[in-house]
Amino acid sequence: MSSVVNTTHAVQLHEVSKLYGSFAALRKVTAEFAVGKCYVILGQNGAGKSTLLRLIAGLIRPSFGICSILGSAEAGTMRHSIGYLSHASMLYDELTAMENLRYSARLYEDNSHSTTSLWQPEQVLAMVGLDARLDRPVGKFSQGMRQRAALARVLMAKPELLLLDEPFSNVDLASSAQMLRVLAELRAARKTILLTTHQPELARPIADFICTMHEGQIVSLEPAQSPEGRSA
Amino acid sequence: MSSVVNTTHAVQLHEVSKLYGSFAALRKVTAEFAVGKCYVILGQNGAGKSTLLRLIAGLIRPSFGICSILGSAEAGTMRHSIGYLSHASMLYDELTAMENLRYSARLYEDNSHSTTSLWQPEQVLAMVGLDARLDRPVGKFSQGMRQRAALARVLMAKPELLLLDEPFSNVDLASSAQMLRVLAELRAARKTILLTTHQPELARPIADFICTMHEGQIVSLEPAQSPEGRSA
Amino acid sequence: MTYVRIVWAHLAKDLRLEWRSKDAINGMLFFSLLVVVLFSFAFDPTMAVSRQISGGILWVALLFASVTALNQTWTRELRHQVLDAQRMAPSPASALFLSKVLANFLFVSMIQIVLGPLFIVFYNLRAIGQGWLMLLVLPLGTLALVVNGTFFAALSLRTRNREMLLPLILFPVSVPALLAMVQSTTAILTGESDPGLWIRMLGGYDVIFLTLCLLLFETILGAE
Amino acid sequence: MTYVRIVWAHLAKDLRLEWRSKDAINGMLFFSLLVVVLFSFAFDPTMAVSRQISGGILWVALLFASVTALNQTWTRELRHQVLDAQRMAPSPASALFLSKVLANFLFVSMIQIVLGPLFIVFYNLRAIGQGWLMLLVLPLGTLALVVNGTFFAALSLRTRNREMLLPLILFPVSVPALLAMVQSTTAILTGESDPGLWIRMLGGYDVIFLTLCLLLFETILGAE
Amino acid sequence: MKKTLLIGLPISLALLAMGFYQAMYVAPTEATMGNIQRIFYYHFPSAIMALLFPYVNFAASLVFLATRRSNPLRAQAADALALASAEMTLIFCSIGLATGMLWARPVWGIWWTWDERLTSFLMLWLIYVSYLLLRRFTAGGQTQTLAAVLSVFAAIDVPIVYMSIRWWRTQHPSPVIGGGPNSGLDPSMWPAVWWNLAGWFVWGVMLVILRYKLERKRQWTEQESALQALEASLETAR
Ligand code: HEM
Ligand SMILES: Nc1ncnc2c1ncn2[C@@H]1O[C@H](COP(=O)(O)OP(=O)(O)OP(=O)(O)O)[C@@H](O)[C@H]1O
Ligand SMILES: Nc1ncnc2c1ncn2[C@@H]1O[C@H](COP(=O)(O)OP(=O)(O)OP(=O)(O)O)[C@@H](O)[C@H]1O
Ligand SMILES: [Mg+2]
Numbered sequence A, B: 001m002s003s004v005v006n007t008t009h010a011v012q013l014h015e016v017s018k019l020y021g022s023f024a025a026l027r028k029v030t031a032e033f034a035v036g037k038c039y040v041i042l043g044q045n046g047a048g049k050s051t052l053l054r055l056i057a058g059l060i061r062p063s064f065g066i067c068s069i070l071g072s073a074e075a076g077t078m079r080h081s082i083g084y085l086s087h088a089s090m091l092y093d094e095l096t097a098m099e100n101l102r103y104s105a106r107l108y109e110d111n112s113h114s115t116t117s118l119w120q121p122e123q124v125l126a127m128v129g130l131d132a133r134l135d136r137p138v139g140k141f142s143q144g145m146r147q148r149a150a151l152a153r154v155l156m157a158k159p160e161l162l163l164l165d166e167p168f169s170n171v172d173l174a175s176s177a178q179m180l181r182v183l184a185e186l187r188a189a190r191k192t193i194l195l196t197t198h199q200p201e202l203a204r205p206i207a208d209f210i211c212t213m214h215e216g217q218i219v220s221l222e223p224a225q226s227p228e229g230r231s232a
Numbered sequence C, D: 001m002t003y004v005r006i007v008w009a010h011l012a013k014d015l016r017l018e019w020r021s022k023d024a025i026n027g028m029l030f031f032s033l034l035v036v037v038l039f040s041f042a043f044d045p046t047m048a049v050s051r052q053i054s055g056g057i058l059w060v061a062l063l064f065a066s067v068t069a070l071n072q073t074w075t076r077e078l079r080h081q082v083l084d085a086q087r088m089a090p091s092p093a094s095a096l097f098l099s100k101v102l103a104n105f106l107f108v109s110m111i112q113i114v115l116g117p118l119f120i121v122f123y124n125l126r127a128i129g130q131g132w133l134m135l136l137v138l139p140l141g142t143l144a145l146v147v148n149g150t151f152f153a154a155l156s157l158r159t160r161n162r163e164m165l166l167p168l169i170l171f172p173v174s175v176p177a178l179l180a181m182v183q184s185t186t187a188i189l190t191g192e193s194d195p196g197l198w199i200r201m202l203g204g205y206d207v208i209f210l211t212l213c214l215l216l217f218e219t220i221l222g223a224e
Numbered sequence E: 001m002k003k004t005l006l007i008g009l010p011i012s013l014a015l016l017a018m019g020f021y022q023a024m025y026v027a028p029t030e031a032t033m034g035n036i037q038r039i040f041y042y043h044f045p046s047a048i049m050a051l052l053f054p055y056v057n058f059a060a061s062l063v064f065l066a067t068r069r070s071n072p073l074r075a076q077a078a079d080a081l082a083l084a085s086a087e088m089t090l091i092f093c094s095i096g097l098a099t100g101m102l103w104a105r106p107v108w109g110i111w112w113t114w115d116e117r118l119t120s121f122l123m124l125w126l127i128y129v130s131y132l133l134l135r136r137f138t139a140g141g142q143t144q145t146l147a148a149v150l151s152v153f154a155a156i157d158v159p160i161v162y163m164s165i166r167w168w169r170t171q172h173p174s175p176v177i178g179g180g181p182n183s184g185l186d187p188s189m190w191p192a193v194w195w196n197l198a199g200w201f202v203w204g205v206m207l208v209i210l211r212y213k214l215e216r217k218r219q220w221t222e223q224e225s226a227l228q229a230l231e232a233s234l235e236t237a238r
């Protein structure tokens, strides 16, 4: 299906289906996502984008088929190198952004698997354009600020594989641009990025491939119109 | 501040401030929103857009200042004619979209205040582009489907004043267009619409006025570039 | 009429939600059984005095059981901020309250219907006084618990530690009712004194507090 | 070492959250106070048997207080799907469990420190047996409650009727622990029998179930 | 399924009929209790069966936990067996409780007493009710795992319950027979016991196999219909 040159693959899906009762949220999806590329996943509401990302993140298991992440088909082995941003913020409402990040850092640091150190909370907050001195708990953030704090948590662990579910929703234009610059840097550092959005024009500048989903299937996976310089 | 011709006003704010602790989410906002117009409210994350809408909806009360809705300054008297769509869906996860709407309808119908009948649940689901036969509970909807169901609930009571907080977020392009057509019809029926968004290009076709907020203040309230035909 | 229809709409919704997770009822039944068993572990029912303390045990068990149930009444209104929708709806707030009281009354009654016989079996009880009076004491007592419980659950709804707060407010206010329940039950079981006064007191308590709650609920719900 | 640091990170987070909304602990304290007062309404403490039933009362009160508290332990992990983040983190799952057990142990102990003296005052208790043994029974009993409670709260986390389910699975499994607590407490208070056997049993129960929970927690957390 | 019924039903019915005959007509009437004692022939076998099937449940749950990743098919089978044996435990446990209580009422004059055997039996019943409730309360893929974990807890808890109950309230005189099981049983009563025991055993095993097959079938049709739905939706997509 995909015409990716055979580098090592960040994600390989083989006939993966996900059923909820008799409803198929994913239907025999076969695809490969190459290391170091940025994939923008488009599709209607209910097409199965979030389900796909949650599946790759290991939060749900496929009903049928095999899904192997960073070369490992066993769930949970690659946790330290996957970052997942969901619709929900995954942050504690009562803690400030800094406290949330510090706590999260503890769970990822000192891990025998990963040798790379983490970002400092201050750095990563600056990356998403949040003021690190803000002492308001996250529960009192506006919707867009919360979304940015959530992204900061994901970025902090310097994951190899980034799964971003609508990172720009509720985020204002200036901050979206800022976030895009960060993502572009990550892509340059050969991180793999899978990103869903309903604003393709926003994500286009960093897209290597555009992946379109429809009713639980990947109907096309094509190089983006303007692949910036680097060979696909 | 505004240069609206003096029709009756749907919303009048006079030096309205909202404080959280010592932080001012709204700072002496004075503005008038005319009946039958569509206002698109723009602004950065944390500018105070959601706070403004919640205040007009009567869910929070101003710390200072007066806010009068549809001619009444007393809170709660105009409930039957206000529709408010928030970031949250305001739906029961365990019920289907139809059941949610039927329940909600009961709370609005047979009301001595409102003589207009409500929309039928089927009609209003069709309006937002959801399949009325879907027997999945709302909790299992995708993010965008949930957002559309939430909008359906708001529309059903045929409110005079519509407060929509980022109605297009997480909604795919086709459905956004569909929703815009509905909003355009409502505007034609002289309903007042206040709508926040981070995708101004989407909302522009139906905007009569563009209202820009910054750090808790309305910094500009201007006729939209392309006011469609009708005099402002 | 409109009012009744609205109460029914609320109630039907709650019952449907409950029905959808059908096992809630099963859970309740099993829970009450567990409570009886646990209590008879903690308080030896073979003791001679068990008849004297069983009135207290019955009501304390019911109280704990209902607090567990009451805590959940409003929780479903909080998710996805449905409560905001309720606050904005033009229908009278007291209808919402009444429907919740009815729903809770149904549930706690259901617990009792199971708990009662179990109690009799495990504690080997036989009423020496007029046993049929229990048919008056039980619903009246339940209503007293439920009216205040539902109200205070709503009151403590948007405070931070919702579930903790409920018993804190509920218990002191319920003390007279609890006293009346315990005393009348003991009077009936031992036949030593006349439960009439206590039952009348329970009835009065119910009327007063139901009225009060209906009147004040709008204020509670509207509070920012 | 890393493991200890991770446990500490979890624990510090929980304590900070609790500290920020201090009233949880205040609430629990007040709750237990009320329970004591209430129980002395329901069961006349001047009765001769009060010494015999007070062990039961103490532990039943603690059981219900902890169920209310335990239900909330994991609730904060559910909001905004933080739990998904926990499931995806590379740190060992058992560390999360251990920290929750520690936090809950602290909270319930705090209740006891207040409840104990109150109890003594209201019920006019004086241990006839070896009073200092209570310093062994209380922590061991609390640990038994808290270990299983935390585990089953996690187990019922993503089920429907979460709050309902916890007591349903916790109570039956905890019966031996509850029995041991009540019996050893009564033995100490009345001085009629030797609590040694019961205390050893409590200790054994704690060790067995803590091990079991630590081993199986990963499975629970990972279940889809 | 048919085969199980064809073989199991006649055998168990025959055994039970023989047991009934032995219990009601052959066995002598007990001296003190009279005819009511004949409940014993139903009470005892079901109580024994209720003590047997929990082990099946525990073993099956362990198999499930061990193989759920490596060998999902076997794990599914183990789970079906766990469910079947849990339900069977509950049925026999309930029968044991009910017959026991029916017996206790005329003989002891009370429905219930907190005797060690009765109490631990009740605990067993409670634990298995909570096991089945857990299975109903959970949805989707987690049911089996969570239930298996609870089953492990139950298996470890039951002996502890038994021990603690034995130590409990030993002070209080209880109106129960002192001796162990079968202590004073007249030899002429044995045939009735054995026939009924055998009958109920075959009956129980048959029911477990039936329930197991039913559950397997449910798993199978669920999988099958899911696959079919998947294929069908793939068809329409083309
Ligand atoms: C583990 C569960 C149980 C087993 C293995 C069991 C077994 C037995 C046996 C073997 C006897 C005959 C004893 C004899 O004749 O000496 C007996 C008698 C009896 N059982 Fe059970 N039983 C169990 C549970 C129960 C329960 C839950 C009850 C309920 C109340 C109960 C009530 C009785 C009664 C009333 C008698 C007659 C006692 C008498 O002769 O005075 N049993 N049981
Ligand atoms: N737990 C569930 N149970 C049943 N159906 C589900 C569940 N989760 C998702 N679905 C269904 O699966 C389909 C795909 O959902 P998904 O969330 O992946 O869509 P999406 O592409 O992310 O849409 P959106 O753009 O609106 O977020 C939807 O039809 C949804 O209703
Ligand atoms: N309950 C609260 N307590 C304290 N501060 C609050 C509270 N609610 C909102 N704020 C603050 O008020 C400011 C305005 O928030 P609001 O939600 O109105 O922003 P917004 O314009 O809707 O932003 P967004 O586009 O991100 O949704 C933010 O800085 C927010 O942190
Ligand atoms: Mg989605």
Ligand SMILES: [Mg+2]
Pocket: A142, A143, A144, B049, B050, B051, B165
């Ligand atoms: Mg907002």
